[in-house]
Amino acid sequence: xxxxxxxxxxxxxxxxxxxxxxxxxxxxxxxxxxxxxxxxxxxxxxxxxxxxxxxxxxxxxxxxxxxxxxxxxxxxxxxxxxxxxxxxxxxxxxxxxxxxxxxxxxxxxxxxxxxxxxxxxxxxxxxxxxxxxxxxxxxxxxxxxxxxxxxxxxxxxxxxxxxxxxxxxxxxxxxxxxxxxxxxxxxxxxxxxxxxxxxxxxxxxxxxxxxxxxxxxxxxxxxxxxxxxxxxxxxxxxxxxxxxxxxxxxxxxxxxxxxxxxxxxxxxxxxxxxxxxxxxxxxxxxxxxxxxxxxxxxxxxxxxxxxxxxxxxxxxxxxxxxxxxxxxxxxxxxxxxxxxxxxxxxxxxxxxxxxxxxxxxxxxxxxxxxxxxxxxxxxxxxxxxxxxxxxxxxxxxxxxxxxxxxxxxxxxxxxxxxxxxxxxxxxxxxxxxxxxxxxxxxxxxxxxxxxxxxxxxxxxxxxxxxxxxxxxxxxxxxxxxxxxxxxxxxxxxxxxxxxxxxxxxxxxxxxxxxxxxxxxxxxxxxx
Amino acid sequence: xxxxxxxxxxxxxxxxxxxxxxxxxxxxxxxxxxxxxxxxxxxxxxxxxxxxxxxxxxxxxxxxxxxxxxxxxxxxxxxxxxxxxxxxxxxxxxxxxxxxxxxxxxxxxxxxxxxxxxxxxxxxxxxxxxxxxxxxxxxxxxxxxxxxxxxxxxxxxxxxxxxxxxxxxxxxxxxxxxxxxxxxxxxxxxxxxxxxxxxxxxxxxxxxxxxxxxxxxxxxxxxxxxxxxxxxxxxxxxxxxxxxxxxxxxxxxxxxxxxxxxxxxxxxxxxxxxxxxxxxxxxxxxxxxxxxxxxxxxxxxxxxxxxxxxxxxxxxxxxxxxxxxxxxxxxxxxxxxxxxxxxxxxxxxxxxxxxxxxxxxxxxxxxxxxxxxxxxxxxxxxxxxxxxxxxxxxxxxxxxxxxxxxxxxxxxxxxxxxxxxxxxxxxxxxxxxxxxxxxxxxxxxxxxxxxx
Numbered sequence: 001x002x003x004x005x006x007x008x009x010x011x012x013x014x015x016x017x018x019x020x021x022x023x024x025x026x027x028x029x030x031x032x033x034x035x036x037x038x039x040x041x042x043x044x045x046x047x048x049x050x051x052x053x054x055x056x057x058x059x060x061x062x063x064x065x066x067x068x069x070x071x072x073x074x075x076x077x078x079x080x081x082x083x084x085x086x087x088x089x090x091x092x093x094x095x096x097x098x099x100x101x102x103x104x105x106x107x108x109x110x111x112x113x114x115x116x117x118x119x120x121x122x123x124x125x126x127x128x129x130x131x132x133x134x135x136x137x138x139x140x141x142x143x144x145x146x147x148x149x150x151x152x153x154x155x156x157x158x159x160x161x162x163x164x165x166x167x168x169x170x171x172x173x174x175x176x177x178x179x180x181x182x183x184x185x186x187x188x189x190x191x192x193x194x195x196x197x198x199x200x201x202x203x204x205x206x207x208x209x210x211x212x213x214x215x216x217x218x219x220x221x222x223x224x225x226x227x228x229x230x231x232x233x234x235x236x237x238x239x240x241x242x243x244x245x246x247x248x249x250x251x252x253x254x255x256x257x258x259x260x261x262x263x264x265x266x267x268x269x270x271x272x273x274x275x276x277x278x279x280x281x282x283x284x285x286x287x288x289x290x291x292x293x294x295x296x297x298x299x300x301x302x303x304x305x306x307x308x309x310x311x312x313x314x315x316x317x318x319x320x321x322x323x324x325x326x327x328x329x330x331x332x333x334x335x336x337x338x339x340x341x342x343x344x345x346x347x348x349x350x351x352x353x354x355x356x357x358x359x360x361x362x363x364x365x366x367x368x369x370x371x372x373x374x375x376x377x378x379x380x381x382x383x384x385x386x387x388x389x390x391x392x393x394x395x396x397x398x399x400x401x402x403x404x405x406x407x408x409x410x411x412x413x414x415x416x417x418x419x420x421x422x423x424x425x426x427x428x429x430x431x432x433x434x435x436x437x438x439x440x441x442x443x444x445x446x447x448x449x450x451x452x453x454x455x456x457x458x459x460x461x462x463x464x465x466x467x468x469x470x471x472x473x474x475x476x477x478x479x480x481x482x483x484x485x486x487x488x489x490x491x492x493x494x495x496x497x498x499x500x501x502x503x504x505x506x507x508x509x510x511x512x513x514x515x516x517x518x519x520x521x522x523x524x525x526x527x
Numbered sequence: 528x529x530x531x532x533x534x535x536x537x538x539x540x541x542x543x544x545x546x547x548x549x550x551x552x553x554x555x556x557x558x559x560x561x562x563x564x565x566x567x568x569x570x571x572x573x574x575x576x577x578x579x580x581x582x583x584x585x586x587x588x589x590x591x592x593x594x595x596x597x598x599x600x601x602x603x604x605x606x607x608x609x610x611x612x613x614x615x616x617x618x619x620x621x622x623x624x625x626x627x628x629x630x631x632x633x634x635x636x637x638x639x640x641x642x643x644x645x646x647x648x649x650x651x652x653x654x655x656x657x658x659x660x661x662x663x664x665x666x667x668x669x670x671x672x673x674x675x676x677x678x679x680x681x682x683x684x685x686x687x688x689x690x691x692x693x694x695x696x697x698x699x700x701x702x703x704x705x706x707x708x709x710x711x712x713x714x715x716x717x718x719x720x721x722x723x724x725x726x727x728x729x730x731x732x733x734x735x736x737x738x739x740x741x742x743x744x745x746x747x748x749x750x751x752x753x754x755x756x757x758x759x760x761x762x763x764x765x766x767x768x769x770x771x772x773x774x775x776x777x778x779x780x781x782x783x784x785x786x787x788x789x790x791x792x793x794x795x796x797x798x799x800x801x802x803x804x805x806x807x808x809x810x811x812x813x814x815x816x817x818x819x820x821x822x823x824x825x826x827x828x829x830x831x832x833x834x835x836x837x838x839x840x841x842x843x844x845x846x847x848x849x850x851x852x853x854x855x856x857x858x859x860x861x862x863x864x865x866x867x868x869x870x871x872x873x874x875x876x877x878x879x880x881x882x883x884x885x886x887x888x889x890x891x892x893x894x895x896x897x898x899x900x901x902x903x904x905x906x907x908x909x910x911x912x913x914x915x916x917x918x919x920x921x922x923x924x925x926x927x928x929x930x931x932x933x934x935x936x937x938x939x940x941x942x943x944x945x946x947x948x949x950x951x952x953x954x955x956x957x958x959x960x961x962x963x964x965x966x967x968x969x970x971x972x973x974x975x976x977x978x979x
Contacts (some may be wrong), residue, residue, distance in 0.1 A: 304587065347677025
């Protein structure tokens with residue numbers, strides 16, 4: 001068995017040191033834009049100009065110019081991946097893992113430049129873009145090791161593969177790849193999430209067609225470049241920049257064995273519906289690994305330390321302008337602390353700096369696109385009409401898709417703002433009688449991604465742990481920033497298929513178990 | 528005998544004398560009881576954790592019942608409970624029992640708080656400050672409070688600081704002369720002395736964007752410097768975690784370089800010896816002092832550093848190299864090296880040695896003598912409630928001592944209290960060693976730095 005050092009997270013840059021900040025600024029200065037992003041199937045590249053990604057903080061700045069894949073190209077990509085599947089699946093897992101590790105090394109050498117691209121293309125501020133690159137590297141390193149554990153025949157069999165053995169028969173369970181995996185990725189973790197889903201599929205021996213978000217084709221290009229530079233055969237990883245049409249074509253292609261999706265709930269549910277209705281000529285059930293949205297709540301009990309809770313809530317709700325599926329959307333606070341918390345939160349929001357992602361001083365960058373800006377502003381208008389907006393709001397630059405961060409209170413219990421995912425810098429605060437009432441409101445939601453609790457009573461903490469439906473619960477800290485190998489991430493209920501990216505069982509969704517039983521008795525002798 | 532052997536023998540001599548000057552507590556049963564409680568906590572990690580968590584949450588509890596619920600909840604996590612704790616747990620079963628337990632718990636914490644916090648506000652602190660001054664001990668007042676997360680809170684803290692400067696300057700002006708505390712080789716020393724935290728003067732300290740917090744804190748800090756200058760008071764800017772070091776140090780050095788502050792006030796910064804790169808930080812301070820010739824030399828308070836756990840945890844969580852020394856002996860050796868450099872940098876700087884480590888203090892005294900300094904040419908600082916005995920011993924030995932005195936709401940000051948308690952009961956603490964009767968020769972042994 002290939003032996004590797006145990007997994008450790010790629011350290012984020014120590015940006016409190018000026019020398020480290022300089023590295024990133026240099027990366028941005030050396031970035032040559034716009035990138036040209038082709039439909040890239042095998043060794044064929046078709047360039048085009050149908051999709052243009054721009055800097056959300058300066059929409060006239062073009063970051064990448066991409067071809068838009070047609071349904072025919074989607075089918076061609078799947079056909080190529082299908083043809084390449086046998087060879088890649090037969091490649092020893094040690095070699096597949098080595099290719100992912102070389103891809104990780106490729107990214108590690110280009111950390112500043114990759115972070116700079118995420119800053120430009122997705123307006124992800126420096127600390128978070130740097131963390132995004134690190135997470136991409138983490139996924140490659142983590143799943144390479146995971147595949148070795150799962151599939152290397154010389155490694156100790158994973159717990160699920162240990163079978164009862166009796167005399168006269170030999171039982172073996174092994175995990176084999178499923179086939180072609182269509183990866184449909186979001187823009188908010190423009191490097192980490194496409195890399196993670198793709199790496200999980202490739203590590204276990206599947207071939208991949210990657211459709212990056214139309215807002216982030218440049219980052220998608222870098223992911224595929226890294227994997228190919230690492231030695232993944234060109235036919236085993238296709239890049240399919242495109243929009244909904246390409247995604248729909250992938251979803252309905254019977255040769256797609258697995259769909260790995262991270263994105264909005266409507267799209268995810270549609271993928272699940274399509275997959276649940278196999279066509280007459282289907283030869284395989286399509287499996288969907290889906291990570292969708294949430295309506296993430298933080299409970300603040302009466303014994304919470306507000307000095308700690310406030311910065312953590314601000315981070316959770318407003319960093320990256322609230323555009324993370326893990327971001328906090330609702331605070332449910334004990335009525336005794338409600339007024340004090342609202343006053344201090346409002347004061348803290350007033351001090352937030354809204355500005356371009358490439359400035360280290362920025363707290364709240366622009367949202368991803370004009371449509372998102374309008375959506376958040378629309379919700380803010382509803383909040384103003386049906387409740388109260390307690391934040392004067394810091395100044396917002398005129399150019400770019402900026403939205404002022406907002407805290408809303410006094411909303412009616414049936415308000416849309418307490419139910420719908422806004423995906424922007426808008427946080428609601430509501431008083432509750434006690435933690436139990438908060439848990440009832442949370443339990444009433446159909447989504448269950450992340451949650452938070454601020455309490456210093458171990459009994460309260462245990463009660464919330466026991467009742468909480470969410471996939472990731474955070475106690476006395478921010479609800480964002482899950483780390484590979486430390487906080488396997490994913491939601492329950494309508495938030496996702498219960499799969500945990502960056503966790504040990506994630507790879508099981510990309511394989512199927514096969515059991516072989518051999519009779520070892522010949523003419524009464526065990527041979 | 529080489530110079531280092533002679534220094535070592537000087538250290539043993541002054542250290543032993545200092546140790547013998549420590550006051551005895553045989554006549555003070557209350558103090559002895561406190562010390563015993565601290566010992567108990569020091570010996571049992573689980574009990575210590577439970578007590579700290581209780582102290583930490585007391586301000587947020589809304590009733591005696593609530594207090595008792597928290598206390599029993601923490602104590603319930605201790606695996607092997609001594610009989611006294613089991614009795615406390617049983618009290619938690621009835622409402623009357625909880626009221627009694629909550630009241631006792633709150634009273635206990637309040638009692639401990641009084642030991643560390645000299646008053647609810649500067650006015651209320653004056654009796655203690657006057658007594659200290661009469662006993663030959665100056666003070667630096669530190670205003671406790673909740674964290675600053677809004678501009679209004681920063682303004683409120685700045686206003687409290689301004690009020691404290693007024694009160695202190697007025698009160699100290701009335702006190703009798705204490706020649707040792709009021710002048711050194713560089714000239715007169717202000718009596719009133721306030722320590723401030725930049726993290727309380729702005730909610731905008733960001734590790735990756737130091738300039739932002741600097742810009743926001745600068746007007747508030749500038750106003751305090753002006754006022755200190757007017758009142759002839761000393762303003763000391765505390766250092767906190769490494770996340771804010773660049774912001775704080777640059778801010779202070781830049782402000783002090785402004786022309787209006789060339790002739791005052793007396794001001795100071797802090798150097799944290801537990802940081803591996805503290806020698807470079809001292810280079811920065813020295814270069815600035817060299818360039819900015821101010822009428823009153825910059826005071827550098829040398830400390831070990833109070834955020835050791837935080838620095839280690841943060842570095843480990845992020846996969847960074849740990850910025851602090853992880854061996855106590857390495858930190859102690861660095862403390863002595865920095866002490867030497869600071870003392871040699873006089874009169875460009877004034878030096879305050881803030882340590883409860885007998886060896887570090889004795890080393891500074893001996894080094895000062897070796898350099899031909901008068902006893903008053905170096906200041907020693909101790910923490911109120913923890914270093915009182917050392918402070919008295921230093922004062923009795925004719926040295927210049929200042930006690931760092933937290934002032935503020937007893938309840939809101941609990942976070943401070945927890946940190947001080949942690950320090951007192953931590954492993955390898957001189958105070959704990961001393962309490963357990965470690966021989967003085969061992970307390971005075973030279974730190975053996977690891978080879979690096």
